[in-house]
Amino acid sequence: MEDGKVRVRFAPSPTGMLHLGGARTALFNYLFARYQGGDLVLRVDDTDRERSTRGFEAAQLEDLEWLGLGFDEGPYRQSERGDVYDAAVEKLAEAGLVYRAEDEAGRRALYFRPREREGSYRDALRGEIPFSRVEDFVLVKSDGTPAYNFAAVADDAEMGITHVLRGEEHLSNTARQVLLYRALGEGEPEFLHLGLILAPDGAKLSKRHGARSVAEHRREGYLPGAIIEHLATLGWSHPAGREEFDGLEELAQEWDPSRLGASPAIFDPDRLLQRNARRIRALPAGDLLRRLEPFLDEPPPEGRELLAVEAIKEEMRVLSDAPRLVREITDPVDPRTFARELTEASVGVYARAEEVLEGRRIEGWRMPAESSGSCAPGRRGGDEDPRPLASPAARADGVPQRAADALPLRRARGRESRERIKRAREARLGHERADTGHPERAAGRGGGERQRGPLRLRADRVQPHPHR
Template sequence: MTVKTRFAPSPTGFLHVGGARTALYSWLFAKHMGGEFVLRIEDTDLERSTQEAIDAIMEGMEWLELNWDEGPYYQTKRFDRYNEVVDQLLAEDKAYKCYCPKELLDEIREEQMAAGLKPRYDANHPKVIAANAAATEESPFCIRFRNPKEGTVVFDDKIRGRIEIANSELDDLIIRRTDGSPTYNFCVVIDDWDMGITQVVRGEDHINNTPRQINIYEALGAPVPEFAHCAMILGDDGAKLSKRHGAVSVMQYRDEGYLPQALLNYLVRLGWSHGDQEIFSLQEMIDLFSLESVSKSASAFNTDKLLWLNNHYIKTADPEYVAKYLQWHLDQKEISTDNGPAVTDVIKLVGERCNTLIELAEQSRYFFQDFSEFEAGAAKKHLRPVAKEALELALAKVDALTEWTTENLHAVIAQVCEELELGMGKVGMPLRVAVTGQGQSPSVDAVMALVGKERVVARVKMALAYIAEREANS
């Protein structure tokens, strides 16, 4: 039997962190087992589902590169199939018409709560019996599933172990509303059955739905998939992760400069572990993942840890991979890379210093764009009249270089220090500010090598003009 999992979000909002982790676990299990992964859009909530949310979910899945083998399927395109099964259940007396108006059901629930009882639909309640008896052919009705009254529902959750629910705790849930639309708990069963889903990985908020769904599977004679319910994700403060904790949309993490590989590595560790290992390649995740190793306890989101991971991937990932995702941020900052060094070379040089792609994009700017002003504090400290001689000598030497290499530029700086009997800082820092416009950068010789001879010469001349003006105004 082919293992088949699915991710089935409701398009009522963006793809959030909890949903992304569920998708990842489902995707990893399918890949680990050599199976297939299905994407299904559960859009039966017609009032709240939007095309914008569908687009956001797809964009998030594509950015994370959680590619699906089938789909996306849309529940709104399968209403004929759901109605066909509803009619089958009605014919087999496994479902029935209920004519009780909502107002009457609300009244009964209030009575139940006042009496200290669990509020639930009771087909044997005198008022319910009376309402159904008084109905005519024109009366509006919904369709309810005839849930078993005796026995228990037992399932072996792959994360939580054995779960047992008495059927007496479950009422006859609605499977088709008065307006003719099918309900979530029913559609999910038909979809998973038709699509051959073997394992359902989802959040723990669905645990209460599972026994209801199992009873529908069994009424249809359909195979019951295995279930795995993931614990919730908490914020840094221990409360349930929400918008107030900052970025909760997957695409917000892209906007804030995270690599998808870093976010995936972080998400997989939010509830799953393999010894003390922290860093996992995607292939390692696939090879090592198992549902039994997922914790049943809630996990706390730690932004500092995610930043650390992001820095690790910026430093160690293939520069081509980093460049692919850096390009979006360069475009956002209107930094054209047409005139300058290879972006991958800049990443190799600057990446180690950056926690996010936003920082990396900003630190890359001076390699591709000229500037008209120096950082005020750095210029005040290092572009002083005392630096003039060193910059003039450095300019003459770099202008005379025939081979523009990091090694030759390092030698030039050393020669200037030796000839003027100055320490490296007295030469390197003015050069750094001249070439980059700021007071911090990687090794100045490596920076100059990438910036290029023409730009270096022009910028050192601009720095000397700045010093001359400063002298004139003093």
């Protein structure tokens, strides 16, 4: 232990999965250590023999690692530090401050009798906290395990912890703990009791109350960066109001403990979801594809993986949305879907789609040339001659031959309709020319046309062309 070096610890109990409240405490300890150029120690507070398991411990460590919250020392386990507690009991016994008595269940336990029963301690976020009427309390339980307050103090003192950052539910424990520090002749660390993170219903996020775990978020396809960024904003604020950071590294550069707050913060799952969606959208397609691999039940279309990722990225909020979205763009297109989405204003767009998709195969939808002589590709007119929509001719299976046939719209027939389509197309093409400044591309005559707007996704949804 280096003299004068800041040392903080994160001390979870392995009695359940790591949830976002615990993770936020781990994050702030991590950031505090980074800010001070100090060390973060990980200590597993597993004195509760009945509820602690190695499985929960391993899962919590895995989640911390996934979040990128590395530690400098540990993990230490309280269950393996009996010598430290024995030495502390001895010291208190020499001072005449311990005695054996029956606990509430009638079993023999070791008690601490504090020298003083009132006083105060300083909390860096809350100022001086007075306490009074502290009663004798258990140091070592009847089964030989150290009680929480005693183990925490003996460990923090032995580990040279200089700052204790933890949730404010520990405020009442801290009064007992400072009496122990004083009785042991140890200097007290500086305390920072962080405001709690509450569920939307106002209850403390806690393992006992079934808070959603970090692992569940991971399985659902949240990005660790989104969780870190979100947790950072709960109980801390950036001087310039920033709420988005490139990653833990950038956050650590910007973080400063003077902006920590003592008020509770409500965890809003929707905001986390939005953040996640935004970060997914910002990922380069290759990176996103790699992250999606564990979530996909079948690979995206071969050779078009990145295209597929680009096509679904906008609609993805969590990575586990991917299989459904990939299916949506690769499954055969049901023309009824087109029909449902089309409105009267789409008539011009539809006519344009017909041109673009001509010659390509869409499963479940025959091109007009195959279904009706009236719209043979050979008859395709130029820009000035959009074809009228074909007459409604339902197939035997009830699926209309053309999506437009299912339109709940006035049929686009007759001169008036043709004129309307023509005007709509001209307006759109003119708009496109103005946009691109490239008449050929704008008119859709360029080689591998890439359509914009609503058509783009449709064109992507087409099965790969056999001649490509």
